[in-house]
Amino acid sequence: MSSTTASLGNCPECGAEIAAASKLIEYERTDGTTGVYAECDQCRTVVTPK
Ligand SMILES: [Zn+2]
Secondary structure, three states: OOOOOOOEEEEEOOEEEEEHHEEEEEEEEOOOOOOEEEOOOOOOEEEOOO
C-alpha cells in the first residue's frame, strides 16, 4: 500500500507534529507492522512518531 500522508504523527518527546518529509527510515517490526524513525523538527531528536 502506498499512501501519502502529510504527517507521520506526533513526537513522543515534545508533542510536535512530525512532517512526512522528516522521515529517516522505515523498518519492519517483529509483529509485521511498519515502524518509522523520523527526526523531530522541534527538539531535533530521532523518534518514532505516534
Ligand atoms: Zn520533538
